[in-house]
Amino acid sequence: MAIMLAILGIILTALAQVLLKKGAAQAKNRPIIMTWFHPLVLGGYALLGIVTLFNLAAFRVLPLKTSVILLPWTFILVTVFSRLFLGERMHKDQITAALLILAGLVIFVL
Amino acid sequence: MSHRKPITFLLIPLSVTLQAIAAVMGKFASLEVDSRRLSGIDAIISNPWYLGSLFFLGLQAIAWQLVMRNFPLSWAYFFNSMLYVLLLIAGVTFFGETVTAGNIAGTFLIISGIALMAKSSPNAGHRNKP
Numbered sequence: 579m580a581i582m583l584a585i586l587g588i589i590l591t592a593l594a595q596v597l598l599k600k601g602a603a604q605a606k607n608r609p610i611i612m613t614w615f616h617p618l619v620l621g622g623y624a625l626l627g628i629v630t631l632f633n634l635a636a637f638r639v640l641p642l643k644t645s646v647i648l649l650p651w652t653f654i655l656v657t658v659f660s661r662l663f664l665g666e667r668m669h670k671d672q673i674t675a676a677l678l679i680l681a682g683l684v685i686f687v688l
Numbered sequence: 689m690s691h692r693k694p695i696t697f698l699l700i701p702l703s704v705t706l707q708a709i710a711a712v713m714g715k716f717a718s719l720e721v722d723s724r725r726l727s728g729i730d731a732i733i734s735n736p737w738y739l740g741s742l743f744f745l746g747l748q749a750i751a752w753q754l755v756m757r758n759f760p761l762s763w764a765y766f767f768n769s770m771l772y773v774l775l776l777i778a779g780v781t782f783f784g785e786t787v788t789a790g791n792i793a794g795t796f797l798i799i800s801g802i803a804l805m806a807k808s809s810p811n812a813g814h815r816n817k818p
Contacts, residue, residue: 634718643775687790687794
């Protein structure tokens with residue numbers, strides 16, 4: 579159960595990162611205050627606020643070092659979500675990097 | 689890069705440190721609050737560790753948006769992955785967790801993968817200019 583909550587938290591974190599990325603891109607030629615108050619940025623941080631509640635339940639059971647094998651998934655998911663929602667292309671290096679991260683995750687848990 | 693104020697170089701380590709502090713406080717909060725009960729919501733929002741965690745996440749958010757505005761994403765993501773090293777150290781220091789050689793080797797492989805992913809990102813060389 580704890581690990582499921584943590585995984586759900588990671589998926590929501592990746593979605594939040596896509597919102598932050600999109601918000602930051604849209605705010606770049608606007609006043610500096612929009613860096614934090616662009617609606618997409620606010621939405622991203624609201625989602626991250628919800629994730630803290632998931633983490634509260636998950637890390638009651640999981641050791642803190644589990645973060646090291648959970649957080650890298652955000653990089654993989656952000657790449658996939660950026661492809662799906664932002665239309666960014668996936669490069670060969672990104673796939674190699676994802677495999678390197680997965681290898682690291684396997685070694686970490688062995 | 690050449691017009692960047694020296695103080696902005698502190699933003700990335702500051703952001704990573706704030707995130708690590710928030711994670712440690714969040715773990716302390718999770719040990720104190722029984723979040724499985726719905727009635728525990730009052731206990732959650734009044735828990736000092738949880739509030740502290742949110743406070744440091746808020747500070748990290750401010751720092752991180754400035755990082756994204758001032759640095760290429762490849763730099764930002766790579767240095768942000770140093771968080772994993774801090775979390776391993778924090779787990780041992782504050783919660784008595786054990787770290788194996790596999791944990792350390794895996795962490796460095798993960799950081800290498802993130803470095804490669806950040807370098808190959810379509811926006812790797814870009815930064816958000818004010």
